[in-house]
Amino acid sequence: MVLDKLLEQHEAAIVGLWVDHVINTYAPDSAHFYKTQKDQFANPVGITFSESLGNLFKALRTGGDRDELSKHLDPVLRIRAIQSFTPAEALAFIIDLKPILRSQFKDALKEKRLSRELVRFEDQIDAMLLIAFDVYSACREKLFELKVSTEREKIYKAFLRAGLIADIKAEEPGNDALH
Amino acid sequence: MNLKYVYSFLAVLVLFLVAYVGVEGLGLDWLFGIIVPYLAVIVFVVFGTKRILGWGRSAVPFRIPTTAGQQKSLPWIQSSPIDNPSSKLGVWVRMALEVLTFRSLFRNSRIKLGSGPKISYHLEIFLWLGALAFHYAFLVAIIRHLRFFAEPVPFFVQLVQSVDSFFRFEIHYDPIQVGLPGVALSSIVLLLAVTFLLLRRLLDTKVRYISLAADYFPLFLILGIAFTGILMAYFTKVNVAAVKELATGLVTFQPTIPEGLGGVFYVHLFFVSVLLAYFPFSKLMHLGGIFMSPTRNLTTNTRAARHVNPWNYPVKIHTYEAYEDDFREKMVEAGLPVEKMPAATAAEEKE
Amino acid sequence: MSDLPKPDDLLNFSHRPPKTEWMDTPAEIKKGFACYAGNPKSLEAVGLPNPRTWSCFDEDWQLPENWQEIIYEGFKERLDKFRSFKVFMDICVRCGACSDKCHYFIGTGDPKNMPVLRAELLRSVYRNDFTKAGKLLGRIAGARPMTLDVLREWWAYFFQCTECRRCSLFCPYGIDTAEITMMGRELLNLLGLNIDWIATPVANCYRTGNHLGIQPHAFKDMIDFFVDDIEEITGVQVEPQFQKKGADILFITPSGDVFADPGTYTCMGYLMLFHFLKEKYGLDVTWSTYASEGGNFGFFTSHEMMKRLNAKMYLEAKRLGVKWILGGECGHMWRVINQYMDTMNGPADFLDVPVNPITGTRFENAASTKMVHITEFTADLIHHGKLDLDPSRNENKVLTFHDSCNPSRGMGLFEEPRYVIQNVANNFYDMPASTIREQTFCCGSGAGLNAGEDMELRMAGGLPRANAVKHVHDKHGVNMLATICAIDRAVLPDLMNYWVPDVEVTGVHELVANALIMPGEQERETDLRGEPLLGTEDADE
Secondary structure, three states: OHHHHHHHHOHHHHHHHHHHHHHOOOOHHHHHHHHHOOOOOOOHHHHHHHHHHHHHHHHHHOOOOHHHHHHHHHHHHHHHOOOOOOHHHHHHHHHOHHHHHHHHOOOHHHOHHHHHHHHHHHHHHHHHHHHHHHHHHHHHHHHHHHHHOOHHHHHHHHHHHOOOEOOOOOOOOOOEEEO | OOOHHHHHHHHHHHHHHHHHHHHHHOOOHHHHHHHHHHHHHHHHHHHHHHHHHHHHHOOOOOOOOOOOOOOOOOOOOOOOOOOOOOOHHHHHHHHHHHHHHOHHHHOOEEEEEOOOOOEEEEEOOHHHHHHHHHHHHHHHHHHHHHHHOOOOOOHHHHHHHHHHHHOOEOOOOOHHHOOOOOEOHHHHHHHHHHHHHHHHHHHOHHHHHHOOHHHHHHHHHHHHHHHHHHHHHHOOOOOHHHHHHHHHHHHOOOOOOOOOOHHHHHHHHHHHHHHHHHHHHOHHHHHHHHHHOOOOOOOOOOOOOOOOOOOOOOOEEEOHHHHHHHHHHHHHHOOOOOOOOOOHHHHHHHO | OOOOOOOOHHHOOOOOOOOOOHHHOOOOOOOOOOOOEOOHHHHHHOOOOOOOOOOOOOOOOOOOOOHHHHHHHHHHHHHHHOHHHHHHHHHOOOOOOOOOOOHHHHHHOOHHHOHHHHHHHHHHHHHHHHOHHHHHHHHHHOOOOOOHHHHHHHHHHHOOOOOOOHHHHHOOOOOOHHHHHHHHHHHHHHOOOOEHHHHHHHHHHHHHOOOOOEOHHHHHHHHHHHHHHHHHHHOOOOOOOEOOOOOOEEEEOOOHHHHOOOHHHHHHHHHHHHHHHHHHHOOOEEEOOOOOOOOOHHHHOOHHHHHHHHHHHHHHHHHHOOOEEEEOOOOHHHHHHHHHHHHHHOOOOOOOOOEOOOOOOEOHHHOOOOEEEHHHHHHHHHHOOOOOEOHHHHOOOOEEEEOOHHHHHOOOOOHHHHHHHHHHOOOEOOOOHHHOHHHOOOOOOOOOOOOOOOHHHHHHHHHHHHHHHHHHHHHHOOOEEEEOOHHHHHHHHHHHHHHOOOOEEEEHHHHHHHHEOOOOOOOOOEOOOOOEOOOHHHOOO
16 A cells, blocks of 8 residues: 555654654643653653654554554553643544644645545544543543542541541640640 | 843843943043942942841751762761761862862763663763853953952962963964964853853753743843953954053052043943942852852751751640540550559549 | 644644743642642641631632731741741752753643742742842842732642752752742741641641541550561561650651551561560560651641651650650651751750660761661661571562652662662662662652642652653562652552552561561461462572
């Protein structure tokens, strides 16, 4: 297929644009940091984005299955899920791959066959969006699980039930002394 | 949108015009040659001292050094006497390294992991290098200028001068330049370093975001100083003897205005005066502040030697007695020792 | 990107943040990133001002009428009382060296989490109220008046800092954001602005001696429960002592070790170590239910509150007439002990300079404070060969060590815990150098931010730490993260659960107890958690 070849040839450029696109959803100075800091320990967000999106695109282009796409979506969405984005904002980058491809292949798209192939590829992107939705939801679910199971809930309530915790009383004279 | 650097640039431009027009147009040589420098020095000394005394007046209630290495604990564990200085000597060395080599900035070392298992280290070195170059070039420039104020010129000034211009550019093909000193290394370094620091502020998104007008102003001003300095030393060729006459006049309190110093000289002098007067009110006071930073200038033997807080005051606390009063019955029941046994009857009634 | 076709507005979710300058971007107080407001009962219990029921998500914060004046006066007072504060207000040159060192900045991508901007939140007001340049030039000099928006910003970002001091390490002037945040929180507290996860533990600790408000008999019940567990695993019955007058040593640890997994296993570790030392060498250690909290959430409220809660340690040591105090594994507790306690509540002239009676080691480094860290104590014992250890009993663990912020940058305790770990376990791998020791990354939940409602913030802040753990997990198969901090033990399991699910969290003395051969013990089949031990044959490689 023509598109396959094109995608392979332009892989680096497309992934680059895609990563930029995700990173530009952050404030400009943070985006600059995510983009330029190459130390994976100093910049886990930026490095994870560029690595995982690269893997993801490759998997998508080579017909990776559901598990493989999930695997590469996970690191990115795990981060997006805890960063004050709405669900739509967190996932939008997936469908943003479409305009990136269209602009990348603007001239080549005049050819009917390529255009048809691209539509088929875009269907895969849509499928990826649905998979991403699952992955993202799983991350959020995990987060809420953690919220309700914090030790405050786990232990404090148990103690309270057992009548082992003294309620806080307002300040009583005589309980205090100057030190 | 970001007008901060524009404001600062315009401010320096206005200062330039004020001095240039004042001298060349209005003939106010005495104002810019005598009055303004005196005022600037007075402001610098009075308000700079005030600032430092102000810091000194604030208490140091706790010893809160940032420990950057192994503490001194058990004798067989190697401690870091400089990064975690338990002795005064260690603090001195730590401070000296901070002040002279900007050690903390140098800490920005990075690990780079390639795609393979190999780990390579590299330094994010440019901020450190730029800052170091800037400060040392400035220091050398100041020392070199002492030759205008003292006769005979002190040996260390001569030494610095000769080292500095050992690395000089001489323009041999231009007959006019023959016999004159070449551009000193420090001038070039200063100009380059200031330009780097300015560009970093303007071009690095992160640093631009945090910068204030007050961060650009001194950079433009120093750029102006370096620029006018180089201009008159090597291009308009100011009369060095006349400069020396003015300078000696000022320091011996017998100010005179020699002939033929020219507008550029007065602009240079005015910029320096403005920098001096601006200094105590600005972030440039980090020159003094670095010596007073409690996270760096205190010993870390905080458990070995007691530090006294001058304003330590008594606070309300919950005493053991109040605690036992609160829980005595339950404590006794659980078999915990108490100071006062509860009256048996009272305990029974409660149950 | 401008050549891309413009998506329909309806579909435009590609969030692009505004490019406005930070002073023109009001802080958003976001669910998942903010903590609930302090319970008025808790504020009342310790006499904190303006107790009321309110929420940071409300429009009206029910502030006192003259709140601006209170802030102004409070600011002024603190400038005189703390040279650190005054100097740090004046000398920052905004070089940007600190900007990307904050775990919250790295994880959230929120520019106001750059340490320099966190400090500028206070500095902008300082310039306006206390400097000539600010008064004269206003905004051009970086000054702005104290408004409600600024106050909201303070709330949002001073409760988005864990006082970990990582930034201060890289600052050429040593400007310490922990100091800035402490001042910011003190000022907020003057208006009754505190979070519940700090205010309520403070109130509890004040009255009952520990953060959870566990009453003395319940505290003892919990310990008794551990005693039973220990007997089940080792066949040895340990006998902890409480409030024993004339004991050699008073032991104080964070109550987190007593009531929350996996700290409870660390607590069992202490109990077993003390039993061993008593049986073999006659060392007499006592616990206290009155001083049953090593942690000090007062530290996250104000210097005064820190002093009020900390006072119990010396008071109890004096009442019981012990020789010196031994402190358990805790992070901020040790910052308080190492850099504040002696100054605030000392001199402890009623105690002896700590000497380990078993080894004869005199802890000169604690000569004045008279309190020794348990890893210093245990390292000394191991070094002198006083413990009987079988490291193979930790063979089922591949370990790494998380340096907690406070013992790292407020103390410098790096080698002692590593020495102990490496003597009680065989598989140990450090994380990369830029993420440990003095450069260690915070757990993301310190300084009172270990609540439940701010879980997004905690996960984002802990990302750099988790990322480094993941690295050693992938590379060396690390499955256990050791730490010497009770908050770490409470929050890192959540962090691991989200980012690196196969890694568990342990205290160092849990490992010690696993390896410790107690006099008269039965053959152990499991470690303290009930996990089966690996065959001892594979142990010595």
